[in-house]
Amino acid sequence: MLDSATTQVIGPVPTRPPGHRRARGPWVLVSGLLALLLIGTAMFAVAPLRHPLPTPTVTRTVAASMTIPGKAPAVPWPDTGQAALTVEEVGSLGRSGGSKPVPIASVTKVMTAYVILTEHPLDRGEHGPKLTVSKARAAAYPAEQSRNESLVPVVAGAVFTERQALQAVMLPSANNMARILAEWDAGSIGAFVAKMNDTAAALGMKDTHYTDPAGYDPGTVSTAVDQVILARKAMKLPAFAEIVAQKKATLPIAGTVRNYNSLVGQDGVVGIKTGSTDEAGGCLVFAAVVKVGGRKITVVGAVLGQPGADTPVQLARVFRVTRPLVRTAAAAVGVHPVVRAGDQVALVRGPLGAVTTLNATEDLTVVGWPGMRVKLDIDVPEVPDRLPAEAEHGRIKAVVGGSTPVATPLHAGTGLEAPSIWDRIRRHR
Structure with missing residues (x-):
């Protein structure tokens, strides 16, 4: 028989009233706001990366033609015939x-x-x-x-x-x-x-x-x-x-x-x-x-x-x-030289403001005489996003009268680099 003085009686555990929930409302709200912020930030960051970079543009900086400097020759034509x-x-x-x-x-x-x-x-x-x-x-x-x-x-x-x-x-x-x-x-x-x-x-x-x-x-x-x-x-x-x-x-x-x-x-x-x-x-x-x-x-x-x-x-x-x-x-x-080695021939503008130049690799000379018109043509393929410094890209050619065209290659001045992901995101803020 148990001792009544030492016996602990455990009554029934009361049940929670209907509709009662633990108080966590503030945490849910904060978590949701953080999630929305992270999603928005990610979408904002990724948006500019979805679109391809624009192709670099080339603008010629040398004239389309020039005249050989100097006095044109005076031909001693016969007086008769x-x-x-x-x-x-x-x-x-x-x-x-x-x-x-x-x-x-x-x-x-x-x-x-x-x-x-x-x-x-x-x-x-x-x-x-x-x-x-x-x-x-x-x-x-x-x-x-x-x-x-x-x-x-x-x-x-x-x-x-x-x-x-x-x-x-x-x-x-x-x-x-x-x-x-x-x-x-x-x-x-x-x-x-x-x-x-x-x-x-x-x-x-x-x-x-x-x-x-x-x-x-x-x-x-x-x-x-x-x-x-x-x-x-x-x-x-x-x-x-x-x-x-x-x-x-x-x-x-x-x-x-x-x-x-x-x-x-x-x-x-x-x-x-x-x-x-x-x-x-x-x-x-x-x-x-x-x-x-x-x-x-x-x-x-x-x-x-x-x-x-x-x-x-x-x-x-x-x-x-x-x-x-x-x-x-x-x-x-x-x-006669019409373009000197190192002369700038064209300007290249890359995405997000990157810039370089295309310069003549060697002297471009023509056979002719003072006063002759020289036509200058530039042939530049599509410029890639990345063009290392001194890389050969395109050429310039000269034509005088009925002569065979002469040409020299072009090379990049400073390097043209594709913008980083961070630059692309920062530029679109």
């Missing part, structure tokens, strides 16, 4: 005397040789196929001689290589060999003349008309400008350029013949063809090679209609007015 002067792969130095078609005498033979060599190409030093002088061509020789034509002696059955025939045409200016070549190529002189005119039309020689392959007929007419067009094309044929630069050659029957163009070998002159008749006066299509900045540059020109009583006087006059043209062109042409 026509003249035209150009520098291969650079541009024209101009022309004088108008553009009326005039007789061109044996300058005609440039087209004769050009047609022959395009139909029957020769390499340098190659003699090519053989042609035989017909009885009819040999029989025509006395009559041609009685007219004081420029000829080489021929006999029926004589054999010339293509090269020898062209040498006869271009050096001593043999009219009879021009006719022999025409018949050999086309079957008749008329058919060959048609080829000459078709070729002139194809080359854009709009003021030229040929009536014979020798130039003896005054009905063959052209202009100095048109003859420069043809000469430039002809000088690109290796055998043509080789033949017209010769001072002499050895031919069947005739033996050694000399070039009527006495300027060959002087002032860099390497051809091309003389011409003289009463109707045409003294004529010369010429080419000269000059050295500019370690490069060889070809000057091509034509002078027509120089006065004189006979061939020696006419040719002396045309040589006298041609020399200053060649020398002026040689003195005028030079190497």
Whole structure:
């Protein structure tokens, strides 16, 4: 039996009244506000990161064109007749005397040789196929001689290589060999003349008309400008350029013949063809090679209609007015810097205000003369977000007249870095 003095009676635990909850309202409110704040902050921070960065923009800071500084060359044009002067792969130095078609005498033979060599190409030093002088061509020789034509002696059955025939045409200016070549190529002189005119039309020689392959007929007419067009094309044929630069050659029957163009070998002159008749006066299509900045540059020109009583006087006059043209062109042409290494060419603006420059890596130089217009083109690919300092990116090129473009690479100045996440968030606050 338990002792009543030590016995503890535990009554029933009272239950909580209905609807009673522990008092935690303030904590829930604070927790909710903190959660909303964190969510809002996260959304605010992430929002600018959802959008891609804008592509860096490039603004050119160099002009689209410029003029080579200095005084433009004064070309000593002849007082009479026509003249035209150009520098291969650079541009024209101009022309004088108008553009009326005039007789061109044996300058005609440039087209004769050009047609022959395009139909029957020769390499340098190659003699090519053989042609035989017909009885009819040999029989025509006395009559041609009685007219004081420029000829080489021929006999029926004589054999010339293509090269020898062209040498006869271009050096001593043999009219009879021009006719022999025409018949050999086309079957008749008329058919060959048609080829000459078709070729002139194809080359854009709009003021030229040929009536014979020798130039003896005054009905063959052209202009100095048109003859420069043809000469430039002809000088690109290796055998043509080789033949017209010769001072002499050895031919069947005739033996050694000399070039009527006495300027060959002087002032860099390497051809091309003389011409003289009463109707045409003294004529010369010429080419000269000059050295500019370690490069060889070809000057091509034509002078027509120089006065004189006979061939020696006419040719002396045309040589006298041609020399200053060649020398002026040689003195005028030079190497000119248009952009210097390190020059700023463009400004690059990256996202969020980042900036760098694109600068020329090397000097950009052109061949030309003072007063010539130079076009400057910039080619810059899309700039990435990150462009290290000195990294090559794009290029600048220069074009003068009809020259081949020259270019130099561009490189970045200071580095262009993509903005950090923090910069992007901070910038959008």
